[in-house]
Amino acid sequence: MKKNKSHAAALFAAALAALTVFGAAPAGALNLYYGDIHSHTSFSDGEGIPEEAFDYARTTGKADFWTVSDHLEQLDKRQDLLEGAAPVDEFEHTMKVADEKDDPGKFAAFAGFEWATDVSQGHINVLNAKSIPSVNKTYRLKQFYKWIYDNPDAMMGFNHPAEPDGFRFNNFELVPAIARQVFFCAVTRERDIPYFYNSLDAGWWLAPSGHQDNHSRNWGTHPNGNFTGVYAEELTRESIIEAFRARRFFATNDRASKIMLTGNGQPMGARLTAESATLEIDVANGGGAKISTVSLIGNGGETLEKWTPGSAEFKVSASRAASTGKTLWFVVFAEFDNGRYIMSAPIWLRSEAGI
Structure with missing residues (x-):
């Protein structure tokens, strides 16, 4: 059964109140x-x-x-x-x-x-x-x-x-x-x-x-x-x-790999309240594998941006705007030429206007 918007908003507010602040370090x-x-x-x-x-x-x-x-x-x-x-x-x-x-x-x-x-x-x-x-x-x-x-x-x-x-x-x-x-x-x-x-x-x-x-x-x-x-x-x-x-x-x-995603300077896991987020993506593989693809994924599993580095290290910035009445999430998924992969924790973005 689909829930109406007011019920969804109430769920969001209750969940928000239950959570501790993420991404403080x-x-x-x-x-x-x-x-x-x-x-x-x-x-x-x-x-x-x-x-x-x-x-x-x-x-x-x-x-x-x-x-x-x-x-x-x-x-x-x-x-x-x-x-x-x-x-x-x-x-x-x-x-x-x-x-x-x-x-x-x-x-x-x-x-x-x-x-x-x-x-x-x-x-x-x-x-x-x-x-x-x-x-x-x-x-x-x-x-x-x-x-x-x-x-x-x-x-x-x-x-x-x-x-x-x-x-x-x-x-x-x-x-x-x-x-x-x-x-x-x-x-x-x-x-x-x-x-x-x-x-x-x-x-x-x-x-x-x-x-x-x-x-x-x-x-x-x-x-x-x-x-x-x-x-x-x-x-x-x-x-x-x-x-x-x-x-x-x-x-x-792939134990030789690592990834960091930050949003407005806060490490992955952070919940941001802002009108936009500057996302900094950093992927590396120290085991000899090259990075085949790096994808920025958002709500619904949609691929928002995609890069094909072909190198062992890759850094890039991306900017995303908030959406009034909706909490956005962003995840980075990278694949290596050895068939292995790595996936970041999300950054969440919520407009200051709220829900």
């Missing part, structure tokens, strides 16, 4: 870190144990940060043997191991979980939660959203939205009460990209994240090459979480 004061927020162990449907995952991701995968996020329905406070050792509460053990493996300034370790009980509505990853909910009490998407709302420090996002068919999170219907806590949409494969655009059109304030979604002992070395690149002030849990809250991160399947 100047781009020049930030460092770039690579890692992942979605991987599994034998505590659900993967291999190994959390100790292995964090150690491998750090030493072999060369990740700056890593998250173990086993499936909720397989963690639900049941007691399992830890490969022949004494029984443990799996989520509590994962949190304990993350605390032990966390090394401020060198490696950030996170414990999370993946909600997937109502499979018709998709899979959701959760970070920064100190406990897990009851599977029976959060079986439906609406129930799970309520749990997120009741746990305001918890952060969540939409996993692999294009696979399998039908995983659409109630068609990305905006829930303003939890908008501040919903921070990513996974872009694990190119077929996920249209759904990321759909989520932005629905009104969510999200950035794209690259997930390896490991189910084997290849944390950080998965063949898909996916990483999330985060611009943070320092390599600590607190700083990475701040960057997630600011939507200051990007998705790529």
Whole structure:
């Protein structure tokens, strides 16, 4: 059912009130870190144990940060043997191991979980939660959203939205009460990209994240090459979480690449209130690949401008005007001649005239 304009305006206002200010840190004061927020162990449907995952991701995968996020329905406070050792509460053990493996300034370790009980509505990853909910009490998407709302420090996002068919999170219907806590949409494969655009059109304030979604002992070395690149002030849990809250991160399947999009001097993730935005685009690949195309994408997934650099580095400026009564979003998508890609977080632009 289509909603009328007044209802849409009310949703926008409510969501705006629920959100924190994004993009507050100047781009020049930030460092770039690579890692992942979605991987599994034998505590659900993967291999190994959390100790292995964090150690491998750090030493072999060369990740700056890593998250173990086993499936909720397989963690639900049941007691399992830890490969022949004494029984443990799996989520509590994962949190304990993350605390032990966390090394401020060198490696950030996170414990999370993946909600997937109502499979018709998709899979959701959760970070920064100190406990897990009851599977029976959060079986439906609406129930799970309520749990997120009741746990305001918890952060969540939409996993692999294009696979399998039908995983659409109630068609990305905006829930303003939890908008501040919903921070990513996974872009694990190119077929996920249209759904990321759909989520932005629905009104969510999200950035794209690259997930390896490991189910084997290849944390950080998965063949898909996916990483999330985060611009943070320092390599600590607190700083990475701040960057997630600011939507200051990007998705790529080429670790040698990087991207920055700024709007009126504010880094990607920023929500601007102005009559126009000067967008500065900076894409680079340090692994030998050349940049084939750089596209500026806007509402509806429309390609607004496109460039064909053919070089390892590319910088360009673009100006876009605001639209009265409508919030605009801008994303940069770049492809490399090795078949890999990178996608920025959005810049949002809203006219001073408002809605």
